[in-house]
Structures are given as structure tokens and as C-alpha cells.
Amino acid sequence: MESKKLSETASISSGVFVKAKSQNLGIEEPNVVYVQASDVKDGALDLRELKPNVCMTKEDQDKLDKHEHILEDGDVLLIAKGTPRAVVYKTDDEKLVAVASTAFVVIRISESDRDRVSSEYLCWWLNSSYARRFYQVSSAGVLPIKRLQDLEINIPTLEYQERFIKAVNAFKEQYLIKREMLEKERELGIAKLEELVGMYR
Numbered sequence: 001m002e003s004k005k006l007s008e009t010a011s012i013s014s015g016v017f018v019k020a021k022s023q024n025l026g027i028e029e030p031n032v033v034y035v036q037a038s039d040v041k042d043g044a045l046d047l048r049e050l051k052p053n054v055c056m057t058k059e060d061q062d063k064l065d066k067h068e069h070i071l072e073d074g075d076v077l078l079i080a081k082g083t084p085r086a087v088v089y090k091t092d093d094e095k096l097v098a099v100a101s102t103a104f105v106v107i108r109i110s111e112s113d114r115d116r117v118s119s120e121y122l123c124w125w126l127n128s129s130y131a132r133r134f135y136q137v138s139s140a141g142v143l144p145i146k147r148l149q150d151l152e153i154n155i156p157t158l159e160y161q162e163r164f165i166k167a168v169n170a171f172k173e174q175y176l177i178k179r180e181m182l183e184k185e186r187e188l189g190i191a192k193l194e195e196l197v198g199m200y201r
Contacts, residue, residue: 001156007149009113010122014080014145015100016069018054027055033098035071035089037079042176043127045077045087047096056097064099068108071098074119076107078126080143084135086126088119105145117153121161124168125153 006012018034030052039050056064064070071077075089081103089098100106107126109117125131136147156164 001154003152003154005149006107006151006153009117009153009155010076010110011068011108012145012148013068013106013108015077015102015104015106016064017102018056018099027057030055031097032056032061033096034101035077035098035104036101037081037103040077040079040085040087043085043087045089047089047091047093047098050098052097061097069099069106071100071106072108074109074114075100076109076119076123076126078105078107078143078148079103080105080145080148081141084126084132084143086123088123090119105143105148116158117155118158118161118165120165122153124165126151 015035018032032054033047033050033052034054035045035050039045061070071089073089073091076086077089077100078084078086086107089100091098107122109119109122131151134151135143
């Protein structure tokens with residue numbers, strides 16, 4: 001199995017700071033999705049729940065695109081503040097324009113490795129116990145990009161990665177179902193206890 005440093009298989013950049021809706025831009029409605037850490041829920045990023053929330057001129061968008069800050073389908077977003085955790089940015093909407101906030105590190109698999117490394121597998125690796133042991137958060141509570149560049153990644157065949165991620169997703173689905181069932185049982189148990197207490201009024 002091949003092993004490579006993250007910097008050898010992907011570009012790594014920090015998110016950007018974008019001001020809220022500005023005046024005198026000549027833009028009536030927000031036209032860019034500014035992805036923030038609070039948008040990550042249950043370890044995933046659901047773009048169906050996100051709507052454009054900042055205004056940005058075409059000129060400013062082009063500047064960000066030039067420096068590869070406009071998110072692309074398959075980018076991996078790693079929350080670099082607090083406990084690092086990664087999600088995959090997935091979209092089939094070509095008109096959607098989105099940028100990641102400074103809470104994220106944006107990891108984009110290089111063109112030469114896109115037929116060898118899947119975004120989902122890379123995301124899993126970044127969330128693995130191995131990666132968590134590797135991370136060294138600075139005194140400011142932020143994961144240094146220089147540290148992240150040296151993270152070693154085991155790269156099995158793409159076919160193996162796809163089978164592996166399928167198994168991981170099946171496990172997550174079963175876990176969520178069981179968690180929901182346990183929550184319902186907890187609520188039912190509390191309701192029964194409250195009924196018992198009511199018997200002695």
C-alpha cells in the first residue's frame with residue numbers, strides 16, 4: 001500500500017474572511033454561500049440547508065477563484081479550530097458559489113491524484129484516530145497548516161477505498177438508527193416515570 005504526505009497529494013489552504021452584506025455593491029440579494037463551522041452538523045455538511053448569505057461582486061469572486069478559494073465539488077473542509085474534524089463539500093449545482101470561512105482549512109486533491117484518492121476516503125483519514133494523534137493544536141487552539149502538510153496517508157486502491165467508504169457509511173446509518181431508537185426509548189421511559197409520579201398526587 002502506498003503512503004504519501006498530504007502535501008504531496010493535495011493543496012492545502014486556509015479559509016477566507018468575508019464581510020457580511022456590504023453597502024453600495026449594487027447587489028440586492030446575497031449571492032455567495034459563506035460556509036461556517038456551525039453549518040457542520042452530525043459530522044456532515046448539508047448544502048440543501050445552506051443559502052447564499054453574503055454579497056460579493058463578480059470582480060471579488062474572480063479574485064478568490066484565482067487563488068482557488070471558491071469551493072469545488074469534492075473539496076475537503078477541515079475545521080482547524082478546537083477539535084479538528086473534516087467534511088466533504090459535495091454539490092452538483094454549477095451555479096452555486098461558496099467559500100469557506102477562516103474556521104476551515106480547505107484541502108483539494110491534486111489533478112494527478114483524483115483518479116487515485118477519493119474525497120470521502122481522504123475525509124475519513126483526516127477524522128481517523130491516527131490523524132487525531134498526529135494533530136498538534138497550537139496554543140491559540142488552531143491546527144497549523146505546516147503541521148498538517150506532513151500528515152502521512154495510506155492510499156489503497158481506489159476500488160478498495162470505495163468499498164471501505166460504503167462500509168463506513170452503512171455503519172454510520174445503523175448507528176444513527178440505533179441512536180434514534182435509544183432516544184425514543186429514553187423519552188418513553190421518562191414519560192412512564194412521570195405517569196408513576198402522577199399516581200401519588
